[in-house]
Amino acid sequence: MKQQIFEQQHSAEWQQIEAALEKPAGGNNSKILAEHYMLLCQHLAIAKERLYDAALVERLNNLVLGVYRELYRYRSETRLNIYAFFKRDFPLAIYRHRYFILLSFLVMILPGLVAGTWTYLDEDAVYSVLDGSQVRQVERMYDPQARKLGREREAETDIFMFGFYIKNNISIAFRCFAGGMVIGIGTLLVLFFNGMFMGSIAGHLTRLDYVDTFYPFVVGHGSFELTAIVFSGAAGLRLGYAILNPGQLSRLDALRKAGRDVVPMLYGIFLMLVIAAFLEAFWSSSTSLSIEVKYTVGAVLWALVLLYSFSGRRYESR
């Protein structure tokens, strides 16, 4: 069949599809697209096989691409099921990353313990990790005389601190994850230094006997925040490991698979840090609550976070 005759026979259908693509959601346009998709694929195959000219092949190719994108769009919009995410996807992703989580945890906690012990025993040690102004700021934040705990000097309200925690903490977690692309080194550095800073501060404040302000402050939001940072480290290490040891896959495919697998972790980390920022700004900073209440609530939050984090095993198919 000559090309022009072929075009004459089908141009009405193609124009109909082109019109439907302009407004894919309107009227019964999605029905038109679905019904004509296979026919369009056939036309493209015919046009290629019969060596019709490039302009026609390109036109049909673009039509198929347009319809394909519309038809497969709907799947991607319904796929994020919030209930299934909390019930299954996130805990399962945690379970599947358990070894990375363990490594991430160790890389953060060990420098923290060493630095904490050192700053607790040696008065000057904290100045090897933090500079003088940082130390003074931390001391002021947890001074038992303070009106509000854990607050930057210039901050006036809890809402400001909420924004501050969102911006800073989630950025740190995201960067910690991204550092995994540098064969995991960036992630390891972020974890190591964060562990060391937090350990030094804890050791130093314990030494100053700010125990009744510092620990009740951190215990509540720490459950979500520290766990989420460890998870973000695990997600980053997963990427780095895929590059280092791709196994049976090509390095690119291994990285791509890791990129898909860590997605539930990223959603989860984000949500946990929003909760943590909320707790830290509005709950932890309060001075009117008694220490006992804060410790009790903190213990409950830790128990919930840990129980939830360990709940994914049963969803693993064996």
Next chain:
Amino acid sequence: MLDTRYRVEIPGGINLEAQVVGPIPRFFAFAIDLVIRGIVIFALSILSIPFGSFGLGGGFFLVFLFIIEWLYPVLFEVYMRGQTPGKRLLGISVINDDLSPVTLGTSMVRNLLRTVDFLPLFYLVGLISMLSNRRFQRLGDMAAGTLVISVPESAKPAVMKDMQPLAPATSLLRSEQSSIVDFLQRSQQLSEPRQQELASILEGVTHEKTDNGVEQLQRIGAWFLGVR
């Protein structure tokens, strides 16, 4: 020649093609987005002042700053067919590497990993990565499994001139037919001497030596296109 076509087999049993896009248009798209983000941040910072720079206003400002810094590209890519405003102006779009629409998960991964592509300065890592693979993927694209393609403009039907078709003297192979058709369709882009030069190669087909060779070939091309 650099082949920027990307092929993928989709349900329907055929190969789809898309044109992947290199660093230059992507840089301009990013620059436009950067300006837009800068303006929005500036406006928000002014608006937040009456509500207290370290109070309510400052708190909301920081939350928006976070959203604009990290989630601006994600939200636009997921809800605006793979296009941030900058990408829309440049006619490019983000898409999964099976040419299905970009999803929240893949968009998150590629945009969070932007941090690494930016290293050490001005996307140097991303640039090197883009230039070292055929799909122009930066590191974030590799991990997410995404591509940046040019958005196909709605193709126009082939231009047909008033031309007397001419049956070829000898029967020709498919590939030969298609070269003659291509010659017809591209002849407007070629200079006269170049057209004649090309036509003279095919003297055996057209049996014409002069300017007529060009016209002969074009008429044969019209014949192959089905003009009668």
